Amino acid sequence: xxxxxxxxxxxxxxxxxxxxxxxxxxxxxxxxxxxxxxxxxxxxxxxxxxxxxxxxxxxxxxxxxxxxxxxxxxxxxxxxxxxxxxxxxxxxxxxxxxxxxxxxxxxxxxxxxxxxxxxxxxxxxxxxxxxxxxxxxxxxxxxxxxxxxxxxxxxxxxxxxxxxxxxxxxxxxxxxxxxxxxxxxxxxxxxxxxxxxxxxxxxxxxxxxxxxxxxxxxxxxxxxxxxxxxxxxxxxxxxxxxxxxxxxxxxxxxxxxxxxxxxxxxxxxxxxxxxxxxxxxxxxxxxxxxxxxxxxxxxxxxxxxxxxxxxxxxxxxxxxxxxxxxxxxxxxxxxxxxxxxxxxxxxxxxxxxxxxxxxxxxxxxxxxxxxxxxxxxxxxxxxxxxxxxxxxxxxxxxxxxxxxxxxxxxxxxxxxxxxxxxxxxxxxxxxxxxxxxxxxxxxxxxxxxxx
Amino acid sequence: xxxxxxxxxxxxxxxxxxxxxxxxxxxxxxxxxxxxxxxxxxxxxxxxxxxxxxxxxxxxxxxxxxxxxxxxxxxxxxxxxxxxxxxxxxxxxxxxxxxxxxxxxxxxxxxxxxxxxxxxxxxxxxxxxxxxxxxxxxxxxxxxxxxxxxxxxxxxxxxxxxxxxxxxxxxxxxxxxxxxxxxxxxxxxxxxxxxxxxxxxxxxxxxxxxxxxxxxxxxxxxxxxxxxxxxxxxxxxxxxxxxxxxxxxxxxxxxxxxxxxxxxxxxxxxxxxxxxxxxxxxxxxxxxxxxxxxxxxxxxxxxxxxxxxxxxxxxxxxxxxxxxxxxxxxxxxxxxxxxxxxxxxxxxxxxxxxxxxxxxxxxxxxxxxxxxx
Numbered sequence: 140x141x142x143x144x145x146x147x148x149x150x151x152x153x154x155x156x157x158x159x160x161x162x163x164x165x166x167x168x169x170x171x172x173x174x175x176x177x178x179x180x181x182x183x184x185x186x187x188x189x190x191x192x193x194x195x196x197x198x199x200x201x202x203x204x205x206x207x208x209x210x211x212x213x214x215x216x217x218x219x220x221x222x223x224x225x226x227x228x229x230x231x232x233x234x235x236x237x238x239x240x241x242x243x244x245x246x247x248x249x250x251x252x253x254x255x256x257x258x259x260x261x262x263x264x265x266x267x268x269x270x271x272x273x274x275x276x277x278x279x280x281x282x283x284x285x286x287x288x289x290x291x292x293x294x295x296x297x298x299x300x301x302x303x304x305x306x307x308x309x310x311x312x313x314x315x316x317x318x319x320x321x322x323x324x325x326x327x328x329x330x331x332x333x334x335x336x337x338x339x340x341x342x343x344x345x346x347x348x349x350x351x352x353x354x355x356x357x358x359x360x361x362x363x364x365x366x367x368x369x370x371x372x373x374x375x376x377x378x379x380x381x382x383x384x385x386x387x388x389x390x391x392x393x394x395x396x397x398x399x400x401x402x403x404x405x406x407x408x409x410x411x412x413x414x415x416x417x418x419x420x421x422x423x424x425x426x427x428x429x430x431x432x433x434x435x436x437x438x439x440x441x442x443x444x445x446x447x448x449x450x451x452x453x454x455x456x457x458x459x460x461x462x463x464x465x466x467x468x469x470x471x472x473x474x475x476x477x478x479x480x481x482x483x484x485x486x487x488x489x490x491x492x493x494x495x496x497x498x499x500x501x502x503x504x505x506x507x508x509x510x511x512x513x514x515x516x517x518x519x520x521x522x523x524x525x526x527x528x529x530x531x532x533x534x535x536x537x538x539x540x541x542x543x544x545x546x547x548x549x550x551x552x553x554x555x556x557x558x559x560x561x562x563x564x565x566x567x568x569x570x571x572x573x574x575x576x577x578x579x580x581x582x583x584x585x586x587x588x589x590x
Numbered sequence: 591x592x593x594x595x596x597x598x599x600x601x602x603x604x605x606x607x608x609x610x611x612x613x614x615x616x617x618x619x620x621x622x623x624x625x626x627x628x629x630x631x632x633x634x635x636x637x638x639x640x641x642x643x644x645x646x647x648x649x650x651x652x653x654x655x656x657x658x659x660x661x662x663x664x665x666x667x668x669x670x671x672x673x674x675x676x677x678x679x680x681x682x683x684x685x686x687x688x689x690x691x692x693x694x695x696x697x698x699x700x701x702x703x704x705x706x707x708x709x710x711x712x713x714x715x716x717x718x719x720x721x722x723x724x725x726x727x728x729x730x731x732x733x734x735x736x737x738x739x740x741x742x743x744x745x746x747x748x749x750x751x752x753x754x755x756x757x758x759x760x761x762x763x764x765x766x767x768x769x770x771x772x773x774x775x776x777x778x779x780x781x782x783x784x785x786x787x788x789x790x791x792x793x794x795x796x797x798x799x800x801x802x803x804x805x806x807x808x809x810x811x812x813x814x815x816x817x818x819x820x821x822x823x824x825x826x827x828x829x830x831x832x833x834x835x836x837x838x839x840x841x842x843x844x845x846x847x848x849x850x851x852x853x854x855x856x857x858x859x860x861x862x863x864x865x866x867x868x869x870x871x872x873x874x875x876x877x878x879x880x881x882x883x884x885x886x887x888x889x890x891x892x893x894x895x896x897x898x899x900x901x902x903x904x905x906x907x908x909x910x911x912x913x914x915x916x917x918x919x920x921x922x923x924x925x926x927x928x929x930x931x932x933x934x935x936x937x938x939x940x941x942x943x944x945x946x947x948x949x950x951x952x953x954x955x956x957x958x959x960x961x962x963x
Contacts, residue, residue, distance in 0.1 A: 152638070154638070372959060374956070374959060374960035375960060376960075439637065441637050445636065445637045445638050446636045446637075446638075447636075448637065450637065465637070467637055467638065469631055470629070470631050471629045471630075471631050472629050473595060473626040473627065473628065473629050474626060474627040475594070475595075475625065475626055476625060476626075476627075477626070477627035478627055478643060478645040478646045478649065479645070479646075479649055483641060486641035487640070487641060488640050488641045488642045489640050489642075490640065490642045490647075490849070490850060491848065491849045491850045492642050492646050492647065492650055492849050492850075492851070493641055493642065493646075495641075506638040507631075507638070508631040508632045508637050508638060509627070509629065509630070509631055509632075509639070510628070510630045510631065510632055510639050511627060511639050511640065511641045511642070511643055512627065512628075512639075512642075512643025512644065512645065512646075513623060513628060513630070513643070513716045514716070515643075515644050515716070515718055515759070515760065516718075516757070516758065516759060516760030516761060517760050518644055518647070518720070518759060518760045518895055518896055519644075519647060519895050520895050520898075520900040520901075521850075521853060521895075521902065524902065530952065530955065530956075531952075532901065532949060532952055534900065535900075535949050535952075550953040550956065550957075551949070551952070551953065551956075552956060558635075562635075562636055565635050565636045565639075566636045566638065566639060566640055567640045567642075568639075568640070569640070569642045569643050569644050569646070569647055570643075570644060570760070571639060571643065573633075573634060573635045574635065575634075575635040575636070576634055576635055
């Protein structure tokens, strides 16, 4: 069964610095970090201390609320530092890699023979469970739930996102095993969405046991949340799970071979990348390894894409789910009468108030981190809906979040969205409102009130 | 440029918190951000932002208004010249018109920005650029003879009671410029309507009586009309300062539509509503589009994004009812020859209700979806 869904609303930000499909090098393991802050609402419980030696697949910390959920070291080495923030909040566990790539040897399993209980235990034991996200709220899935269905997006439309076919080259067996595992967890099937343009040429359409969908359209058509909304929207009381493609392959490989192998191609992209490229790296790797690809000057290192990623700094680490680094020039400069200039050809705007909409789709822009204006209240009403291809009224949902009106939030669709789905609304907002933060706070409130 | 920057940097500590003139901090900030796009960078959320901001949005509306503004200057002088038979040449007409309009603008901006800055300072927020446009619009919807002290009171009322008490630009219910006019309309009706307010006075002489097309229509329908449709379209006729020239307003509408700042849905449905209701009148329906403030209100007032309906479906209903009510008021209410102002304010009031129904529709769809599964 295959279904094609065409989305019109959205925006592909023409950002400069896309990576050509070639691996430039394999980054040597150095420092690797696992960050509890990559997971929404996680309260971690530390399982190691500084100086402990670990292998790839050894537990570094667990979920305090669900002790069976384990977070495992992506590489072998010695725990070098436990980074804490205010109120001793655990921010990261940093492992100094020894370069020997020793992994805990798990048993290889045949997923097709396991029932849900056994499958869940296998994933928990191997530290693969945190890869499964739950909607609503975007938190780690609760192993006791049975989801309506599970969604995987093999399409990434975010700015400069890595090409799914390229990074999944040769990983079909791993993906298949991952899919087999997910099929054990739900009765509703595993929905697998691909880009319509890439479908025919992609090895992934050979996957078995999934329900295929194809999408085409500008970002956020590749966001799994948008896809769920069009395939089988989440109603109150329903739960679905999502797994991203890179995690799915890692999951499959671990189940298939027993090796805890978190290596992945990482796209080094962005306007401040000297030479955009892919490097072979590992989950949580230190960004010092890619410093040579960055331009001189004041550069921001973003783990993930430019809309939803985290500013981790040049000394920072790749996020748990990320396989992309975006390098951006910091925009801390004054611009004389910038807002009144008739032409401002180096700046991009979704609106028709500058000329970039006439410049054609091929032109790319070296955008920086300047906010291009100060914060204001919501004034312009029609811009947000133009970049959100869902039957949701973004401003009303956001205002409900700001007013902490739980019933309204529920009615207006808080269960269907996580901040990444509203990222473009934040980008285009002329009032410079921190929309993703408002939504995230709203979700926190729901988590608190609904617990 | 860097000299200006250095001066501002030097002055900044004086106006910042703890500085001698910190009470003027928001005014300084407004001036600084007027000259320079600030160097703030994104902190959380998206790392890059669209280059558009509210300043750009507002300046675009002002650009759209420039032809109207220039035409108003000419028309003020032209009407004076016509009424008193001065025999002025073109530049004299422009000069006298300019002298008439200048005090209106000074009062509008000085009073308005004073209160804007005051409230920004109290709230500790940046001065919102909404008043750029409001202040530009207010003189354009006034009769040219409005006493300046009245204008000052009305502007203060509109900014403080109409906007700031609700939380400033973005939170207000009614269009501040129209509220300003409505305040005068009900407080000093003699200065706002009738036949004697439209032509600038000559000192020491009684006011010139000069009927607008609307008052002619109200008094006797088609037979009383002394203006041709072309005259009304071009706009060299008596009326509020900026409302007369449909031609210039149309050019402004094109700018708003091209840039997407004004909602085409509101404009189109407003015209449709006006035409439909106009069928009931005693002049051809299209007359209503070129008479009085219909075109100006439709293009520059009804489309105000804050006070119009916020939902896309709501905009159709909102615009249509504005057009229809405005013309119905003109036709059936002998007390008010013009209905546009009241119609827009009425629909501003009901816009949240329209949106409420549209939002409920969205909620119902979501609930129904849950039931069918």
